[in-house]
Amino acid sequence: AQSVAQPEDQVNVAEGNPLTVKCTYSVSGNPYLFWYVQYPNRGLQFLLKYITGDNLVKGSYGFEAEFNKSQTSFHLKKPSALVSDSALYFCAVRDRNSGAGSYQLTFGKGTKLSVIP
Amino acid sequence: ETGVTQTPRHLVMGMTNKKSLKCEQHLGHNAMYWYKQSAKKPLELMFVYNFKEQTENNSVPSRFSPECPNSSHLFLHLHTLQPEDSALYLCASSLQLNTGNTEAFFGQGTRLTVV
Numbered sequence: 001a002q003s004v005a006q007p008e009d010q011v012n013v014a015e016g017n018p019l020t021v022k023c024t025y026s027v028s029g030n031p032y033l034f035w036y037v038q039y040p041n042r043g044l045q046f047l048l049k050y051i052t053g054d055n056l057v058k059g060s061y062g063f064e065a066e067f068n069k070s071q072t073s074f075h076l077k078k079p080s081a082l083v084s085d086s087a088l089y090f091c092a093v094r095d096r097n098s099g100a101g102s103y104q105l106t107f108g109k110g111t112k113l114s115v116i117p
Numbered sequence: 118e119t120g121v122t123q124t125p126r127h128l129v130m131g132m133t134n135k136k137s138l139k140c141e142q143h144l145g146h147n148a149m150y151w152y153k154q155s156a157k158k159p160l161e162l163m164f165v166y167n168f169k170e171q172t173e174n175n176s177v178p179s180r181f182s183p184e185c186p187n188s189s190h191l192f193l194h195l196h197t198l199q200p201e202d203s204a205l206y207l208c209a210s211s212l213q214l215n216t217g218n219t220e221a222f223f224g225q226g227t228r229l230t231v232v
Binding site: 004009032034036041042043044045046049051090094095096104105106107108109110 | 207217222223224225228
């Protein structure tokens, strides 16, 4: 079985400060990891993914995430937050070794990010 | 825009009504999905289609009935729903199943309210 935990329901950060949105995962094999963002009344938009290789992944809108296998984490980061980054962020995992079930993405509950002007 | 379009954006229906949600993508994807998003709960995968064939039904009640006439279109037929079925229903597509490293593209969702 695979699972994702986003330990914070809400993260508040001042504009211009660095932000971190936390994600930990559990899979039986090796993971594919994804971050999505959801703005109000919209669907999910893909931000970035970790497949293999460099543990630091860069994505859209200046976001990046670091894969840490020993800590089973994939935290989302941005050096300088913008008010427009305020949204709901979802981490998702897929076990690359799960065979027939390999297509199933498991999402976390989401973290609401509020960037304060 | 992600290339996945859902209609209607909002729907209010009574418990005895029958309605359908529509999803369309022209990304050349062969896998399509229905998700349910309820407040403060993880996204729930409902149905999966790959090359028009249903491959997954995650114990979804029979009052939800999916249909995939071709790889570009996906429907969710609704009948005799309950108020607890009120949620945001999201459609998504991806290249195909078993390409686990590809991301899914989501539509904007249909906000369903059952009264």
